[in-house]
Amino acid sequence: MEPRPPSPPDVRAMTAELLALDRTLGARHAAPVALRSVRAVEAAEAVGALGTAAADPADLADLAEFFEVAAWILFDAERHGPSYRLNRRALALTRRLPGEERSIELLVLSVLSMQQAHLMRPRASLRTSAAVLAGRDLPPRVAALFHVRQARAYAQLGDGARALRSLDTAREMSADGPSKRDPAWSWWFDRAELDGHHGLVLADLGDAEGAAALLHAAVASDGGPAYRALFAADLARVLARAGAWRETDALLSALAESAPRMGSVRALNSLRQAVAAVGEGRRVPRALRGTTEDLAGLLARELPRGRPGEEEVHHPPTEPTESR
Template sequence: MTGRVRPQWAVRLQTEREKRGWSKAEMARRLRDAVGAVRTPVASINRQVYDWEHGKHFPREWAAAYAIAFGLDEADLFGVQAPARQPPPVSLVLGSADVLGLNGRPVDADYVDAIRETNQALVRLDALWGGDEVFPLALRVFRTAHPKLGARTYAPEVERDLMAATGETGEVTAWLAYDADRQDASRQLIHEAMLLSRQAGDRDMELFELSHLAMQSLYLLRPAEALRITDEVLEGGRLVPRVAALFEMRRGRALAQMGDERRALDALDRASAALSDGVGGRDPHWTWWVDDTEITRHKATARAQLGQWGQAVPLFESAADDCRGGSLYGKLDLAQLLQALVEVGDWRRAEDIITEACGLAGSIGPGRAANLFREVVARIVRDDDAPSTVSDTAEHLRRLL
């Protein structure tokens, strides 16, 4: 009697793991970390790794985690078995009922730790699923934790930490709403979060929330509002370089929207100079994403808003190349690059980007990237100068989205 033949995807999982020299326990740890399932024991995942590699059942809820851990595309890793896009289950995000207070436990130091762990899980899941999918989960956490402060259902000694952790949850939730293009909700949430952070004395988080307000003002084309926020923060002084770089980026963008080219480019140059100092011990934990690629994005957008699309194209291209399709942010970079190529009439390269986007359409999801793609392809379809092949490909992408 011959043994059961393993599915090709199961063989691939074992091959990719062994290629990297990881044990099954290490694989389990990396899967857990990939989606921030901080409350899920590694041992329970470890037992499933064996079953998955032997093809006993398909790792449907963990397929995305495998793709992240290996740095591969799901479709490439699993072939025809790749699951359709679906939101993460609540059990995978939260791991237990502790954060939602469903088990009647007191709001103590362990509860505060659970909120902070869940905040990190939500950030990781945002990179995987995007704001539209993860926002309802984050809002559920925030709307459960926040009232506990008003009702004083907590141990007195954890008041400040609970306030700070809940303020951070509010910031994460506001970002997810922004990413999902739910701007009214984002605006309300960030104000609630900022009040909590200020009351907790968490100046680092309050600065992050102010940067969010400035970012949203720019998105809503309110540059004077964004400039008032950035000027107040920057003129207050005593900022570590990476935080200063972020606010100089926001300032540069605001000035570009207002048509002040010289001051806009000077602010962006100051951002680059501040970032060149590297990571410091005093940098807030949330500054991990403030890097050269982020500055390149802002410089590209500033050039575009100044009407300098020819200079914007290579900058958008550089940003897109840095995370080519590797995340939801990479897809937004592609959408912005496509917009720039259409502006300069580079139809050949625009068609290449549209074709690439067609292959990614199933993973773009709702939110800002999809909205910008729809806006640009609608313009292409209406543009009499666009070659018919480009218009046809754009129409195909519109239908896929």
């Protein structure tokens, strides 16, 4: 009797588990599960237990969503090599779907554009976002999201006028709130998200005061996914680089309490940058130096440098394929 072929993995259940982990605990804790799940799915593909060559569109959509969720988690965990690879897999799968079912392609491209900016590749980020904005009639919230991606790229290139125009457009397009055309995946792009990214753009442009005000607003918003701790860490970094020592000390003291529960590796790395900025500062109060020394020790324990799988930060080998 021939051995029974293995049962295909339940991709939807895996995706739901990853989403729940990411929302509650963050990427730091979800990344190992994401990698195990990806290995299980790819092993099933290798032995034919999970076929994609002539798969039903619904199955392709489920698989694309799974790879994209895993890619997002690995991005927030600073695992950019596997994140990029899985985003490319998700993108290839979405482009085999009927046109009306391809909205997740836009999510993949938005993450790719953000990843490129995070890795300081603004021209690549700008190409990705510009191709999407030029190519189709987008729902308002999605269009606003890609204008935000454009703004960050322009800011990194030093083009403040275009960056601010892109932000103005994003605010205009999202002023009326959600629309019926917005895809379900865009739920997280709300006022707090826009404020936070607006603040990051202003920080890139050297407007520390404006950046701090918007990041304060984003941090003050209740709810939202776990990765939004990033905005608080970025606020600390902005304040430290501006030499606002009293505000920096108050915020870093508070963040030291929450850092062990912080699930975003990007946020923890931003805290490291804030600590470094204090270390390079002048006339830093003794109390703040003590705070940063304690926080540096905590960060070393929570996210040791050189731990296998952590801080895998490198440039993807090729450009992503933009939206068609």
